[in-house]
Structure formats: C-alpha cells, structure tokens
Amino acid sequence: LNAPRMVQHNEPDHAAAPKGPPKPTEVPPAPPAPPTHFHPFRHAQDRSLITQAIQFLENSGFYWGPMDVDEAHVRLAGMPVGTFLIRDSTQTDVFFTLSYRAEVGPTSVRVLLKNEAFNLDGSKHTFPCLFALLEFYISSPKRSLKRPYRGAAPQTLQELSRRAVVRTFGRESVEGLPVSAGLKEFLNLYPFAI
Known part of the structure; x- marks a missing residue:
C-alpha cells in the first residue's frame, strides 16, 4: 500500500488539483467601499480649499494628521x-481640529468649512484660508494662539529660513524676489511665517 504523501504548505498538491480544463468561476462582487472619514464635497471650491490647506499643512511642521x-x-x-497644533x-463631518494650550489646560475646537470659508466652531469670524484663521488668532489681542507645536525634533535650516524670508519680505513678495525658480517654488510650498 502506498502511504498518503505529505504535502508541504508551500508546494502545490497536484493530486488534489481538479482534472480537466478549468471551469469558469463567478467573480464575487466587490465589497462595498469602506466608509471614509470625509463626506463628498458639496462644491468644487470646498475641495480646492481643503486640498490647498492640506498641502500647506504638510509643510508646516505642526500638522499631526490622525x-x-x-x-x-x-x-x-x-x-x-498659546502653543497649538x-x-x-475624529468627527466625520469636520476636516480639522485645532488643539491648543489654554490657561486652564489643553483644549480642542473644531475647524469648520462652511460657505467656502473656515471658522472655529462657535465663532462668527470666517476666513478664506485656514492659515488666515490661524494668523488672525495669533495676532488677536487675546493672543489665544502664540506658537505652533512642532514636536521635539529640531527644525531644518531650510524650514527656518523659509519662514524667515516670508516674515521679512511677505508672502506677496515671493514671486518678485531675485532668487531661482526652484527656490521660489520651495518658498511657495509654505508661504507663511507661522
């Protein structure tokens, strides 16, 4: 008698393979796409505002993602x-949250996007750009926001220099600076002094 042959898990078991031509099989329907964190955009302008905000945030050093x-x-x-990030x-209908150190301790507030403008939940002030919102609260008399939290890692000389150039000449002047196109592109990746 022949003893059953052991099949290693990484070897095909040819004895168990079906004989004859392969039969067409039905492809199971694709599972529904998992729900995403964000709802579809209502307006192309909202999509553009969020896309721009994310591009700037990714170069800011104080965007911590999820x-x-x-x-x-x-x-x-x-x-x-006044330290903030x-x-x-975590809410499905809100893109970003501003967390900051207040007098009473850390607090968080939702950053809303409504009618093609950003505002903090509960505030009447609206802004065409997320960074205009941040600049407003940094320069306001209450100075709720003072400095971004970028973590413990040291910032690169390039990041520090970019903010110094923007602070000195202003973001509106970047295109007129007598520097290379590549350097202008780098400056425009994050044209803020924050």
Missing part, C-alpha cells in the same frame, strides 16, 4: 499657554 484628542492634550499639557478631526 491624532486623537487625548494624545493632543498630553502633548500640549506641558507646553506654554492642527490635527485631523
């Missing part, structure tokens, strides 16, 4: 009052 409220508050707890909101 971070929950507890982690944001732990990071900000030992920071000076931007993170993805």
